[in-house]
Amino acid sequence: MCHVRANAPNFYRLLLRIDQDYADQTREQGCRCGGVLHSARYPRKPRGVSCEARCHCDFRHSFCCAGCRRRTTPFSVRFLGRRVYVGAIMVTVSATRASAGSAAAMRQLDALGVPPATIARWRKWWTTDFVSTPFWTLGQAAFMPPIDTGLAPVSLLERFVATRPPEPLLCLLLWLAPLTSASAMGAVSEGR
Numbered sequence: 001m002c003h004v005r006a007n008a009p010n011f012y013r014l015l016l017r018i019d020q021d022y023a024d025q026t027r028e029q030g031c032r033c034g035g036v037l038h039s040a041r042y043p044r045k046p047r048g049v050s051c052e053a054r055c056h057c058d059f060r061h062s063f064c065c066a067g068c069r070r071r072t073t074p075f076s077v078r079f080l081g082r083r084v085y086v087g088a089i090m091v092t093v094s095a096t097r098a099s100a101g102s103a104a105a106m107r108q109l110d111a112l113g114v115p116p117a118t119i120a121r122w123r124k125w126w127t128t129d130f131v132s133t134p135f136w137t138l139g140q141a142a143f144m145p146p147i148d149t150g151l152a153p154v155s156l157l158e159r160f161v162a163t164r165p166p167e168p169l170l171c172l173l174l175w176l177a178p179l180t181s182a183s184a185m186g187a188v189s190e191g192r
């Protein structure tokens with residue numbers, strides 16, 4: 001489905017541009033206290049990303065208020081929580097395992113080297129933690145017929161194929177972005 005995109009440098013370049021837009025908006029809005037936000041990025045060393053793509057995901061945007069010192073971390077399409085894998089890989093690996101993908105797709109996933117225990121934790125996150133978030137409680141009404149959450153995220157990706165071709169993985173990451181900011185409702189539990 002989208003296993004190739006999950007490691008293409010151009011895809012991560014695009015995700016970085018989107019994250020930069022989120023960061024610009026956050027900085028313009030400023031802190032809740034009215035203070036000015038200064039950049040205070042988190043360095044990241046995500047696993048499973050190719051050498052060519054790594055430079056597009058080696059930090060996460062974040063800000064610190066000059067007044068109250070509170071952290072504000074914008075939405076992200078690159079990082080779904082603090083996991084050591086980027087969101088695109090977490091989604092793609094979870095989706096392919098859930099749908100028992102083609103032999104070629106499975107080989108590509110094996111090449112990413114995600115441990116089986118990690119994949120099992122991600123599967124559990126989708127079927128228990130994710131569906132417990134206010135984000136999903138409110139957001140599920142947008143899908144008709146209802147999503148089979150037992151098959152998430154592949155059941156979610158399928159809806160984005162139907163409604164907004166040609167990049168379901170990107171559409172799903174954009175849709176999930178509110179979950180990636182601690183200041184947003186129902187921010188993700190980590191599930192590393």
Ligand SMILES: [Zn+2]
Pocket residue numbers: 031032033034035065066067068069070
């Ligand atoms: Zn402040």
